[in-house]
Amino acid sequence: MATNNDTYTSPLVERNAGPEMIRLFSPQTKFSTWRRLWLELARAQQKLGLAITDEQLDEMAAHLEDIDFSAAAEFEKQFRHDVMAHVHTFGRAAPKAAPIIHLGATSCYVGDNADLLLLRQGMRILAGKLACLIDRLATFAGQWRDLPTLGFTHYQPAQLTTVGKRACLWCQEFTLDLAELEHRIETLPFRGVKGTTGTQASFLALFDGDADKVEKLDAMVAEAFGFSRRCTVTGQTYPRKLDTMAVNTLALIAQSAHKMCNDIRLLANLKEIEEPFETSQIGSSAMAYKRNPMRCERATALSRLVLSLATSPAMTAAEQWLERTLDDSANRRVVLPEAFLATDGILRILINVASGLVVYPQVIAAHVAAELPFMATENILMAAVQQGADRQEAHELIRQHSQAAAHAVKAEGLPN
Structure with a gap:
């Protein structure tokens, strides 16, 4: 049997991202979100007149978190379909509701809407950490606003600036990133209840061609999850361009982080400013005197990862055929979580660095x-x-x- 030490696990989880972001992209969060989506769909369908009982809804609501992952794995081996595996797993936990789970829906109803919920929450987590970083840099800038230092252009000595003024350059870039991130959070739309090819045909059939009820169904489910905007038109999936926009926003943060950390690494070589260095910390296994800027080096490494990941959603969006093709799925399962986990790790490092920067005024x-x-x-x-x-x-x-x-x-x- 495999153990934790003979199975690959992501360093982003083990070494970089915080607990909140790790939990967000966990199987538990993903599949419990699917169950919430099925529940809210059924609730809205009942309110609009479908024959769904309170007992069925209560049973679904009672089993949102207790997911039998072993059963789901067995069902997926049988069906070769992850959504149907979880439909049956949920149905086993809520047998009275089993006949109406996923009624009228397509796989993207749970898959895509859940992804949008995770993207939105992931961006909210990052926005909080970005605001914290901006605050720490502002404090540092205020503390050292009057200390003259050499400016550098082309990495050659230039006219004087101050230590605090230079920190404002870093802070300003992150402020721009936060504004873009908040814009993405505010404008992110919900895929909603759109059917297999975006025509809502299955729901029109359920409601005997009543388009007003189908429109209300779409709006009610979106409202249940706190979305004020919905995709006006979709194929089977939401536009994959939304993934591009989200990850590109993370890439903006990575750009700012890389620039700030490179600056600190250069200044550390000049012995003017250093990142925190703990009393028992070892800089080199061979050269005992060294104080390597390993935090900033790690942040720049993760930043390059995010910048490289940002190219993938654009290619996936460009590759989609007609109403939908499945060659997005395996890619998105990796790229979206990894981009968020890496960016979370970057911001955790930078908050630590900005909170403990050491300045050497005499040098x-x-x-x-x-x-x-x-x-x-x-x-x-x-x-x-x-x-x-x-x-x-x-x-x-x-x-x-x-x-x-x-x-x-x-x-x-x-x-x-």
């Missing part, structure tokens, strides 16, 4: 002093022009003298 001051004569040249240029000099001629003179001074510093090791 920063020494670097400023070493470059200060060069920093003064822009002010000298402005002063020269104010005194009547030709801007271009003054620029050339300053350039020649600056390059000569830089050569002395670099080639001869002289002070600036």
